[in-house]
Amino acid sequence: MAYSYEPHRFEEFEEGQTFLSPGRTITETDVVMHSAMTSDWNELHTNKEHAKERDFGERIVHGPMTFVQAIGMVMRIGILERTAYAFLGMNYMDLPNPVHIGDTVSLEIEVAETKSLESRDDVGLVVFETEMTTQDETVVFQGDLKFFVLTADE
Template structure:
């Protein structure tokens, strides 16, 4: 399977298209950096004994970090390189299972909707159904990511 894709303009996206990111192993450093950046030092992420007592068996990755890693991996796919105009949010986001330090995660996305805008001719709306899974195919993130994507009809050569 190819993991590197060329940038896509709005007109190049079609409902049903799928893309996959390369895998990435979540490290101790990732968790420490996220904790430091957000000031979220919750013991589920930073205290092995506490996480074990809570039934997780070991420390887990922050839920918001799972989202941040997902959107980073969507961008790493390459289809939105220099064509993403704005991330507009999500209608839903689910974190059905925890990510653990040492898990290798990857992201699959599918174009769920494309919509031309009457109010703008420089961008179009693209909605991606997004799913992150671990090396064991455990789903750890699901959501619909909405982007304004540049139109090829209005780019400078």
Template sequence: MPYSYTPHHFEDFEEGQTFESVGRTVTEYDFVMHSAFAGDWTELHTNKEYAEGEEFGERVAHGPMTFVLATGFVYRTGILERTVLAFLGMNYMDIPNPVHMDDTISLDMVVVETKDISSRDDAGLVVIDTTMTNQEDTVVFEGDMKFLIKKDEADE
């Protein structure tokens, strides 16, 4: 199964290593849940009549919702299950195109950096470049995600 990965400790990650998520269709429920959780009821995302008269001609996902979907894909692969200590941020993030309701999206990942941290014997830094595309291979999100990942206890 190409989409089922085992948890990875810091030592299991190598620069150039790739991962691919499963696909997922974005629904109206996702839009509503994000709005409710974030308290962001901007009409471009929640008012069909208003959004039809705007630039995209329909409701589109919130930018932060697009980011949250991307992080969810990383975690869904299982590679960080019980090994991630922290999400440390991003050096860059770009949302070049909107996510539309009923888009089917997925995420490609490439490990671009692994680094020991002098202040931590139990964990290291792993940076993963991510690219999320829709069913037409249109890029809807790009960014690098920095994680603090546990080292394998057997190596300590």
């Protein structure tokens, strides 16, 4: 499976299409930058001694950071480069397992739905089912991401 794709207009997406992101190793710097950007310095993520006493026995990555990485991976593969008009939200998001510092994550994306809009001819709705896994195939994120994508006429 390829890891880099050409930008897609709305009409080029078909239900069932799949895309795979390149892997990315989550680093200490990533966690510190996320903490600084969000002001979330929860000790489960930032205090090694405190985290040792918790369920996972070590610091884990922020759940919202896992979501942000998923969005970044969608954009990184290129299918929405200059064609994403708006991120509209999600119907669901699950974080079934934590991401650990040092994990390498990747995202599989499947086109779940495409829908033309009666009210607009410049964009269409594309819904992606996504699943992020670690290097050992542990699922750490699942969710549907909804985007307006530019049409070929735009």
